[in-house]
Amino acid sequence: MSAPVTEDLRLSLAAQGFLALPEVFTPAEVGVVAAELDRLFGRFGELPPASVLDLGATGGDFGQDVPEILYPSVLSPALRQSAVFQRSRAFARRLLGPGTWFRFDHSIRKPPRCAYETVWHQDRVHKRSGLPERRLNVWIPTGKVGAEDGCMRYVPGSHLGGVLPHEAVPERRGAQRTIGVDESAAVDVPLPVGGAALHLFETVHSAHPNLGDRPRTAWILQFTQPRAGLPLASWAHQTLHIGHTWRWRHGKAREDHTRVD
Numbered sequence: 001m002s003a004p005v006t007e008d009l010r011l012s013l014a015a016q017g018f019l020a021l022p023e024v025f026t027p028a029e030v031g032v033v034a035a036e037l038d039r040l041f042g043r044f045g046e047l048p049p050a051s052v053l054d055l056g057a058t059g060g061d062f063g064q065d066v067p068e069i070l071y072p073s074v075l076s077p078a079l080r081q082s083a084v085f086q087r088s089r090a091f092a093r094r095l096l097g098p099g100t101w102f103r104f105d106h107s108i109r110k111p112p113r114c115a116y117e118t119v120w121h122q123d124r125v126h127k128r129s130g131l132p133e134r135r136l137n138v139w140i141p142t143g144k145v146g147a148e149d150g151c152m153r154y155v156p157g158s159h160l161g162g163v164l165p166h167e168a169v170p171e172r173r174g175a176q177r178t179i180g181v182d183e184s185a186a187v188d189v190p191l192p193v194g195g196a197a198l199h200l201f202e203t204v205h206s207a208h209p210n211l212g213d214r215p216r217t218a219w220i221l222q223f224t225q226p227r228a229g230l231p232l233a234s235w236a237h238q239t240l241h242i243g244h245t246w247r248w249r250h251g252k253a254r255e256d257h258t259r260v261d
């Protein structure tokens with residue numbers, strides 16, 4: 001990252017639960033990621049079932065509302081090799097400390113004029129095992145984002161109060177909403193291309209709808225610092241996903257090979 005990890009950044013993350021970093025990658029580095037994600041979203045209907053979700057209304061056509069790709073870096077090794085990935089991991093290690101590992105990545109696309117608001121939630125609410133660990137999300141938009149086209153928003157200091165009560169959101173696949181968020185305390189994080197928003201596992205956050213006329217795509221990398229020396233749960237999770245997508249990845253490799261020849 002162009003911004004060094006200073007003690008001020010560490011203290012700010014610890015106090016606020018999030019960081020807004022406008023200058024982290026070059027536009028060219030983000031361009032590599034954007035091209036890979038565009039290619040995957042362009043083939044959304046052909047991706048393996050284990051790799052796709054739609055966060056939108058349960059009644060809509062799957063993949064048309066708010067498509068989400070799970071572990072895009074497994075489907076596209078170029079993402080894992082990208083400067084954006086490498087630098088995000090180095091940055092997470094410097095922020096969380098030794099023993100920080102890559103846990104998971106996903107990408108969420110909000111199409112133009114998409115009224116879907118990512119509801120207020122804490123990521124920790126989705127963790128079933130309850131084992132103690134620290135996690136950090138690095139949220140990277142592939143284009144400039146503001147409040148009008150789907151930027152992230154955070155409640156400063158909200159990570160300090162433990163896991164708050166959540167409720168299911170009717171007609172939203174799997175969504176859980178934090179009950180009683182004081183929106184007047186929330187902070188928007190608009191970002192230019194090359195920026196990133198970082199948050200801790202317990203930070204209450206949401207993202208605006210995309211009312212703009214271009215898709216809003218974000219690549220989200222999650223890092224973990226498990227209490228055990230090795231991230232066994234993360235490895236198991238990734239290995240399962242690698243297994244579930246094997247056939248697709250090998251079919252694709254054959255197709256690519258045929259095209260090159």
Ligand SMILES: O=C(O)CCC(=O)C(=O)O
Nearest residue numbers: 108118137139207218220
């Ligand atoms: O991109 C979004 O709309 C939401 C992302 C999010 O909730 C997260 O990164 O934890």
